[in-house]
Amino acid sequence: MQFVIIGADAAGMSAASRARRSMADMEITVLEKTGDVSYSACGMPYNIGDQNRKIEELVVRQAQVFRDKQGINLLTGHCVDHIDIASKTVSGTDTTGAAVSVAYDKLLIATGASPIIPDLPGFDLPAVMPLKILDHGRRIKAFIKKHSVRKAVIIGMGYIALEMCEALRELGMEVNMVKPRPILLPWMPVEMSDIVRKELTNRGAALFAGHTVQKIEPYKSHLKVVCKDLDLEADLVIVAIGVTPNSQIAGDAGLTLGTAKSITVDRTLQTSNPHIFAAGDCADAFHIVSNQKTWIPLALRANRAGWAVADNVCGKPSRLDGIAGTAVFKVFDLQVARTGLTASEASKCDFTPVEILVTTRSRAHAHPGNTPIKVHMVGDRSSGRLLGVQMLGCEGVAHRINGPAVALHAKMTVEQFSQTDLAYAPPFGPTWDPMLTAANQLLKKM
């Protein structure tokens, strides 16, 4: 059997390795358009924030290891631009421009996602850079090393933008952040996003929400980011306004695309063609709360989906329940986490959301070092189900979100969740864990 994989990062290499472990004699070919494989993309902001670290530290496993130890035919610098469903062949070019064509019995599309770059003047200037693949990180690090970068502008205020803000402030840069919508983290209650805003400004970042960038232009010896009523000077501009799935070759081949043009897959990760799977940031997923299709490109899902594809290709049927959209990020001293649906998302899925926002503490009554934890919890009035949780604080947030995440998978009601036996010790929380206090308060409103 010839198993062909397009894309050699999380989903692609997870699938390749697992398929090899299952079937020693399978022919496995991976075509990767860049020169990098199997790296931790999420680690890039932290790596960039420390000029003593090399970007290559983020590589989890070298290409040569996949080739020599696992016998995977890993072809870097190979760009696939066409899938021929009839002949079961993928084709494209290698770095020399030579045509490449590989036949498959089973195909995995793991092409990931690309940063969205607005089609506006100046976004192609050398000092204007996105951050998605390892080569972006390499470029940013090299640029910072070579040039005296004192002023940075970050376009966007999502996870990556916020993590890059911290990284660039760590390097001593002046950081200005700008985006068109007036609200920071619009999926979060304003009382909570205001705390994120304060953390950012206290740490020296300036936020300009509600300003649409019109162009970037050379100005004196550096750049100027131009909005209607705001000009921001910059030595470096990071474009972090979101990503879009790399689904064009799938769409061109006639495969069904769905939410945000991601590749539609079923619970076995199969696309609309029975010989083709898709996994990672290019593919969609079922949301375990709404049971509807969603597109939330995150690393765990990519790895897990890669494994599931390998199992299915190797004749071990594997189905994925779906995702809860659990995510956590760090902004300086703050931890921000979420799982499940916001009230607004829940309304769109035909739930009747009831929500509560509580402020509790990170440690027991009178325990030194106590800091506030804010929890926003959403339940469904009709069914009683827990629908989602958002949380922030200086400690005890990142892993605490896993309790409600598991509850969402189990389709627990808020009442059932309120009865769970969560850990307590004075250095780690109040007797009633913040999750339980929120659930108890939410129950009263339901």
Added chain:
Amino acid sequence: MQFVIIGADAAGMSAASRARRSMADMEITVLEKTGDVSYSACGMPYNIGDQNRKIEELVVRQAQVFRDKQGINLLTGHCVDHIDIASKTVSGTDTTGAAVSVAYDKLLIATGASPIIPDLPGFDLPAVMPLKILDHGRRIKAFIKKHSVRKAVIIGMGYIALEMCEALRELGMEVNMVKPRPILLPWMPVEMSDIVRKELTNRGAALFAGHTVQKIEPYKSHLKVVCKDLDLEADLVIVAIGVTPNSQIAGDAGLTLGTAKSITVDRTLQTSNPHIFAAGDCADAFHIVSNQKTWIPLALRANRAGWAVADNVCGKPSRLDGIAGTAVFKVFDLQVARTGLTASEASKCDFTPVEILVTTRSRAHAHPGNTPIKVHMVGDRSSGRLLGVQMLGCEGVAHRINGPAVALHAKMTVEQFSQTDLAYAPPFGPTWDPMLTAANQLLKKM
């Protein structure tokens, strides 16, 4: 209606306050034998470890507040020694020795637990002290303040003993710990408890496991703890070998006692008498994994059970699912947590346990500050169910245990748990959370 409560700590005062909020006109009488009410007993080791803190900081709400603001007839210094089921009356004495008698319509026994003090010579010496109620903490603090305490011996190596070890080391004392059984934390795999042992010894504590104390005797100007083949000198001896439920008045009144002589209650917290409830450390509970009775005295259960009793007394039917035995403690820089059953406990409950021990990391690949996390996970071969998890590490353990704790309440299989969407960001864990790595490895063995 006359609602009478014996005991004014977590369970008793949770019940009193909640009953008052439900029914403004209810007569609520609380009889407490000590002078202290509503305090954080679990906070005592940390408070003792800091001589600048007053023990009274641990009081969550003053007795006067319950009396004045809530109209609760809170009688401290009142010791109940008899329950007359026929006449529905409790009786005893106040601090002056005068007889006290109170009639009830509904009674809550929330008498807590007492430290076990061996009936051996010298355990009644003034410098030999247990730690369970606030007055114990007060005595220990006062003793340390008054005397030059350089050497302490802790008898026992459970949670409290380990927390006291840290506290006394913080105060600069030489600490020797001693217990009869040769194994530290016998519920934990030796590979994990060895890490706890190393942490303790690295931080200057000496452990003598496998030595049975025979007596304590005056020696020079202080004390000597005498074992068969070991003498340990001490200025202060902490007795922390466990607690026993204060169930004697319940037993004397003919109420059914069960596991470890705790008071048997059903899911509504009712004892074998329909007018009498029991809650907190004196009462038993259903274990949500085994569905069998268990006695694990912990603070969250006490608070939750107090609430449930109040609701049931006030005509709002309330049932508690049970406990998972979730617990966490800190030993210097280590966090140690558990939930559910150990393999040995599972065997006794007719499960067929399969177990795995994995070593993962607290942060993502190559992220600075990464430390090991060890996870022991137990599943049932017949049903596939997740049965329990134990975990330790320097960070990311305390709240991470809540994910599997929720999974136990939901009676998830290991496979279902392995599919959960847990949070990931490089500062907080690997892409595959340690819980998921353990579940994936355990699945292979099942």
